[in-house]
Amino acid sequence: MEPVVKRLRGVVVAHWKEIVLGAVSLVVFISAWWALHVYYANQGSVYAEYLPSPKDVWSTLVGLFERPDPYIRVPFSEHISASLERIAFGFVLALALAVPAGLLMARFKASHAVGRPIVELFRPIPPLAWVPIAIIAFGSFLGPVAIVFLGIFFPVLFTVMLGARSVEPTLIDAARTLGASRFAVFEKVIFPYTVPYLMTGIKVGLGIGWMCIVAAEMVSAKGGGLGYFILTMSEFGAYEEMYAGMVMIGVLSVLTTGVAGIFENFVYRRMGMK
Amino acid sequence: MIISVEHLAKVFTKDRREITALEDFNLEVQEGEFVCLLGPSGCGKTTVLRIVAGLENKTSGTVMIHGKEVGSFRPRVGMVFQEFALFPWRSAKKNVEFGLEVKGVPESERTAISTKYLDLVGLRGFEVAYPKELSGGMKQRVAIARALANEPEVLLMDEPFGSLDAQTRNLMQRELLRIWSTARKTVLFVTHSVDEAVYLADRIVIMTARPGKVREIIDVPLERPRDRTSREFISIRSKVLAELDEEFDKARAKELTRE
Numbered sequence A: 001m002e003p004v005v006k007r008l009r010g011v012v013v014a015h016w017k018e019i020v021l022g023a024v025s026l027v028v029f030i031s032a033w034w035a036l037h038v039y040y041a042n043q044g045s046v047y048a049e050y051l052p053s054p055k056d057v058w059s060t061l062v063g064l065f066e067r068p069d070p071y072i073r074v075p076f077s078e079h080i081s082a083s084l085e086r087i088a089f090g091f092v093l094a095l096a097l098a099v100p101a102g103l104l105m106a107r108f109k110a111s112h113a114v115g116r117p118i119v120e121l122f123r124p125i126p127p128l129a130w131v132p133i134a135i136i137a138f139g140s141f142l143g144p145v146a147i148v149f150l151g152i153f154f155p156v157l158f159t160v161m162l163g164a165r166s167v168e169p170t171l172i173d174a175a176r177t178l179g180a181s182r183f184a185v186f187e188k189v190i191f192p193y194t195v196p197y198l199m200t201g202i203k204v205g206l207g208i209g210w211m212c213i214v215a216a217e218m219v220s221a222k223g224g225g226l227g228y229f230i231l232t233m234s235e236f237g238a239y240e241e242m243y244a245g246m247v248m249i250g251v252l253s254v255l256t257t258g259v260a261g262i263f264e265n266f267v268y269r270r271m272g273m274k
Numbered sequence B: 001m002i003i004s005v006e007h008l009a010k011v012f013t014k015d016r017r018e019i020t021a022l023e024d025f026n027l028e029v030q031e032g033e034f035v036c037l038l039g040p041s042g043c044g045k046t047t048v049l050r051i052v053a054g055l056e057n058k059t060s061g062t063v064m065i066h067g068k069e070v071g072s073f074r075p076r077v078g079m080v081f082q083e084f085a086l087f088p089w090r091s092a093k094k095n096v097e098f099g100l101e102v103k104g105v106p107e108s109e110r111t112a113i114s115t116k117y118l119d120l121v122g123l124r125g126f127e128v129a130y131p132k133e134l135s136g137g138m139k140q141r142v143a144i145a146r147a148l149a150n151e152p153e154v155l156l157m158d159e160p161f162g163s164l165d166a167q168t169r170n171l172m173q174r175e176l177l178r179i180w181s182t183a184r185k186t187v188l189f190v191t192h193s194v195d196e197a198v199y200l201a202d203r204i205v206i207m208t209a210r211p212g213k214v215r216e217i218i219d220v221p222l223e224r225p226r227d228r229t230s231r232e233f234i235s236i237r238s239k240v241l242a243e244l245d246e247e248f249d250k251a252r253a254k255e256l257t258r259e
Helices: A002-014 A016-043 A054-064 A076-107 A109-122 A127-165 A169-177 A182-219 A226-235 A239-270 B045-052 B092-096 B098-103 B107-120 B136-149 B166-183 B194-200 B231-258
Strands: B003-014 B017-029 B034-038 B060-065 B077-080 B154-158 B186-191 B203-207 B214-219
Touching (some): A002 A016, A054 A239, A076 A109, A076 A127, A076 A182, A182 B098, B017 B214, B034 B045, B186 B194
Antiparallel strands (some): B003 B017
């Protein structure tokens, strides 16, 4: 534990200005939210109900982990894990297809010619436009997974293509004179060169993934998930629960991005690039 | 004869215009020889090297290494580039082992070989260093070790010291001769520095302006280590320089008439 504490202290010392400013920014935002709530409450406006105080939202959120909401009556953790599972599935599926597709499309004219029309046709369609048909076709679990897949696939595909296109030609020449086969060039030169680009794609994709999953879950009335939870709570007028669900998405998104960042650091360290 | 190039021609097509980079280029290199290719920029000296390395296709002519036609097989050559071309995600050791790794040499053997060559280039103790932690001269030492670790028949060097500062450049030239005399490799070395060519080479191949062919081959019969200030050195240097200047003027004249 000792070195972890030491490292944390180091981070705090090095970045105390940013930490203070970040904290101030959060405090100002929450105060403004709170002030608006108090203002509506004093006026006796119904908006006070639509905008509960941050304190009530927080205690509702904490309470949700102790007992299920009185409407759906499913433990909150099950909603969370339902959403996380869908994201994980969609994410893995998108990576498994987008990385090889991006590498091939970037490096082979034929694959580019084959892939490009499909990509150009599908890219401008927002993933959310697929929600209704995806739910009908794939059901309440795989439907949202498909939406997450669509949301993550394109940013990963494009960043991987960009990375694979920008490989320094002399690196490939060097590998070839050292006896590397075509496959070895892909495996040992083009792919590692693309990794930093891939990491950017992953982080962008995760954010889009959260947007997609919530919207997709709002359409499907079965199978739980945070999107379903938020929509249902608003229908019952349980606004504190609704906001608690929204805050939870924010927290989870920060956590998944954080995990991606730690993973990125780990990979760069292993690759000697940090 | 380790390298033999006969009637080599290379025509590039660029913007629908054909550019003849090489025309009737002939060269023979003996085993263990150090040959420098010298010429005005754009004369195709790098193209010769890339064709010998099997990195580029020729238009016509024959290029043989040990009597076997390049193109029908992958020549066992080591190439060193001006930009070092080290893999930034690999340590010095792992860079040197790249060729062994793709050949499937087992790890213990790889370590023995990479240790030997990092030693040879004077980088003992830098095994775990990554390229970005190394100076330009050290990077090029890694690149040389990497090329040698593959046990090439020929070492091809494309302006390897072109991006180094003058002091490091002189040091690396001395180091290269030391490594060359230990490893006993045939070297084909591209440069545009007359001084470098006279300091290093057994023979200097002066190329004409585009289309590149051999203008003249000048022997450098001086003992190594060579003294750059000796009368013999300077006299060879001026002779090479005079030839090169003429080609340089031709190249410039051609450039001007094109516009």
